């Protein structure tokens with residue numbers, strides 16, 4: 097069953113970057129310590145901020161991120177706290193190295209998913225993007241987690257160097273015991289914004305020829321598969337999640353964004369200061385959300401206009417959807 101997942105107006109999502117440090121230097125890393133701070137959050141601060149967002153949005157989903165969140169020595173306590181506060185679901189996004197024996201410190205009942213990142217179906221392709229030894233380490237991490245009863249999902253960020261291996265992923269994921277598969281589009285943020293990756297994004301044609309069919313193949317194997325819609329026909333409705341959904345992208349220096357594409361710029365609309373969530377003054381990202389342009393997403397138009405194409409009259413041939421609009425395929 098295929099479904100375009102519009103933004104939930106009921107459930108909030110807290111994307112909680114508890115540190116920006118990482119043991120890897122993936123080529124497409126979107127982390128930007130210059131904008132988001134270099135110091136890991138102390139446990140007490142993590143706990144206070146979890147309380148703030150639990151009060152603001154009942155039964156929110158929390159996703160612990162970094163950098164590499166398992167590098168934080170108190171991640172397990174943060175998970176316990178989130179569970180006690182009643183968060184609806186808890187996910188840890190990891191590169192698979194699983195530091196600080198995290199699998200020994202939390203139980204499968206305490207978190208909903210470990211979400212691993214792999215960017216190739218082979219050592220050669222993955223490690224060229226993520227670094228030597230990463231394929232082995234990540235697949236071992238998945239096997240360890242799954243064998244202990246944890247649910248595992250996997251994120252694959254599509255680019256020119258790995259799109260040819262995307263169709264190889266569904267049987268491989270099945271073999272690994274992955275239950276949810278997230279295909280991600282290469283964004284120009286953090287280190288990706290430096291120019292190195294601009295030539296690595298795939299075209300609309302390549303995306304449409306490969307991603308939907310791979311997603312169907314994964315769903316046929318019983319794996320829930322999600323990918324961003326990216327391209328909208330001109331008659332399809334456009335909505336900006338920043339206006340209608342309840343997402344918070346929280347960073348160690350207290351910046352809180354409602355839109356991930358804004359993260360490279362000091363346009364966050366909220367900030368945490370002295371354990372209070374406060375609005376920032378104008379001009380901020382919310383001023384952008386309200387703008388209506390024929391190309392769809394305003395931030396895409398500003399930071400990655402190469403995604404767009406125009407006809408002879410200068411009208412866009414299609415629109416770019418909100419990056420948070422997803423297609424979801426559920427096995428029947």
Ligand code: SF4
Nearest residue numbers: 118120122125163191
């Ligand atoms: S993409 Fe993730 S795993 Fe890779 S360097 Fe960035 S934070 Fe680390």
Ligand code: SF4
Nearest residue numbers: 336338355393418419
């Ligand atoms: S990606 Fe675009 S459409 Fe989505 S929240 Fe950001 S500005 Fe709005």
